[in-house]
Amino acid sequence: MQRNVTVNALVLRTRRIGDYHKGVSCLTPQLGLIDVLLYGAYKGKGKYSGITEPFSQLHLHLYYNPVKKTYKVIDAEEKNSFSIIRHDLPRFYRASLFSEIVLKSYGGGGDSKDIFILLRDALTILDTCNPAQVECTVIQFLWRFLILSGMNPDLNYCSMCGRQVGLGELLTFSQEENAFVCSRCGAAGNFTLNGGERKYLAYTARLPFTGAVKTGLVKSSVHPLRQLLLTMIQNFLEYPLNSLKNNLL
Numbered sequence: 001m002q003r004n005v006t007v008n009a010l011v012l013r014t015r016r017i018g019d020y021h022k023g024v025s026c027l028t029p030q031l032g033l034i035d036v037l038l039y040g041a042y043k044g045k046g047k048y049s050g051i052t053e054p055f056s057q058l059h060l061h062l063y064y065n066p067v068k069k070t071y072k073v074i075d076a077e078e079k080n081s082f083s084i085i086r087h088d089l090p091r092f093y094r095a096s097l098f099s100e101i102v103l104k105s106y107g108g109g110g111d112s113k114d115i116f117i118l119l120r121d122a123l124t125i126l127d128t129c130n131p132a133q134v135e136c137t138v139i140q141f142l143w144r145f146l147i148l149s150g151m152n153p154d155l156n157y158c159s160m161c162g163r164q165v166g167l168g169e170l171l172t173f174s175q176e177e178n179a180f181v182c183s184r185c186g187a188a189g190n191f192t193l194n195g196g197e198r199k200y201l202a203y204t205a206r207l208p209f210t211g212a213v214k215t216g217l218v219k220s221s222v223h224p225l226r227q228l229l230l231t232m233i234q235n236f237l238e239y240p241l242n243s244l245k246n247n248l249l
């Protein structure tokens with residue numbers, strides 16, 4: 001293991017360690033999820049304390065201690081502070097949801113580089129999009145996260161009878177199976193997906209994130225689709241998400 005490493009990082013969470021030190025959980029394309037330490041950050045002498053706050057994108061120079069298995073920050077440079085997200089509560093709560101999902105999935109289980117790019121793109125769009133595009137940014141983050149984790153259910157076939165479903169047919173999500181069933185196999189439950197929503201998910205998955213967010217989604221589908229994707233993510237993580245408590249989203 002190299003003792004000095006340089007990484008790109010997105011700050012996911014910070015915490016106080018002892019009286020003075022700061023622990024920062026970061027997602028990096030090179031090392032996946034790591035915890036780095038800032039000694040004396042709360043003693044007023046931590047020069048990088050101000051830039052190591054949630055969602056900052058940083059360039060970090062680290063020293064790895066192979067005995068303690070810890071990373072110490074030698075130098076840090078801020079690439080993007082995502083200042084709109086920090087000062088806008090609805091956007092802040094959504095960014096916190098993204099960060100919680102990445103932390104709870106230990107980096108997504110997929111390739112750290114792909115998850116890093118997904119999170120960086122999601123934060124960049126959340127920081128710059130107009131208010132009307134905020135929910136589509138959430139939907140795209142959730143859907144793309146499921147695809148990268150290999151947990152996206154099939155949208156064309158019923159998981160029970162194997163039949164290819166018609167274009168306009170309604171599918172019902174089965175939480176037990178983590179898959180969709182057709183109207184012949186299951187009664188319409190709480191979480192359904194209509195033809196338009198299926199088409200939207202399939203089409204936007206092939207677009208870059210920015211293009212996907214600009215793709216129109218019928219207004220009446222926004223909330224139900226977001227709730228369905230959140231249910232799928234929680235099924236995958238096998239944990240309730242703290243970010244969804246108190247109905248702040």
Ligand SMILES: [Zn+2]
Nearest residue numbers: 158161182185
């Ligand atoms: Zn069926």
